Amino acid sequence: MIAFVRGSFAKKSPAQVIVDVNGVGYELQISLNTYSSISTKEEGQLLTYxxxxxxxxxxxxxYTQEEKDLFLQLISVSGVGATTARMMLSGLRPDEVIKAIVQGNTRQLESVKGxxxxxxxxxxxxxxxxxxKISFENTASPTQSFDAPGKDAINALxxxxxxxxxAEQAVKKVSDSAKEALSLEDIIKQALKNL
Structure with missing residues (x-):
């Protein structure tokens, strides 16, 4: 069993990453949650299943043990395969999945394809x-405060x-690097380039 891989991220997309480990490329299927954590990194370690x-x-x-633990819990349920579990972790943040299950929010869970x-x-x-029984403090993304154009740009994305x-991460990157106030259109265009 491969517990983790550590190396440089040779190729990244929102659904997949190829990790170069001493000249051997491991193709890993990832969630959007993990992608948002590694999108700006050139190398690192990913836990595996x-x-x-x-x-x-x-x-x-x-990217985190908490996300892997949740993935394993999800695939333990009859009718939920690995691809569906990954889709859930892409459509919702891990803390949102937990909250929906604990609160019995079927509508939010049904919003995920599959x-x-x-x-x-x-x-x-x-x-x-x-x-x-699973701790998820580390998986909740910190709440960002965006101005009106920033919020509109996120909604558009x-x-x-x-x-x-x-979307929040891309808009934050644009806001942090902007030397002057940008129009909504400029924020969206630059954010799309950062994806």
Missing amino acids: LHITENGQTLFGF IGKKTAERLIVELKDKMG VGLGIAKPV
Whole structure:
């Protein structure tokens, strides 16, 4: 079993990263949550889970132990495969997944592609009690305070299909590097370049 890989990030996309470990490239499937944590890094360590099926082997990567723990809890539920669990961690932050399960919010869980009403209910029934045992303080993204154009830019990016945490990070990067006040259009254009 491969517990983690450490090396340089040879290629990154919101769904996948290739980690060069001493000349060997490991292809890892990742969530948007992990991507937003490594998008500005050139190298690092990712925890892994090797998923073996009759059709092949897939290596999943996680930036934090908390995200990996949640992934393992999700795939323990009948009807939730590794791809669906990754989709959940891309559509919602880990703390949002936990909150939705603990509060019995089926509607929020159903907002994730691949999760129907029955699967959402099964997740709540099977995981509600277990969720309190996992600590997720580190996974909640710090709340940023954005001015009106920044908030509008984030909403526009989310409207384009970009996950909110990724949109917030891109807009923050634009705001931090701006030497003067930018128009909403300029913020969106520059944020898209940072994705």
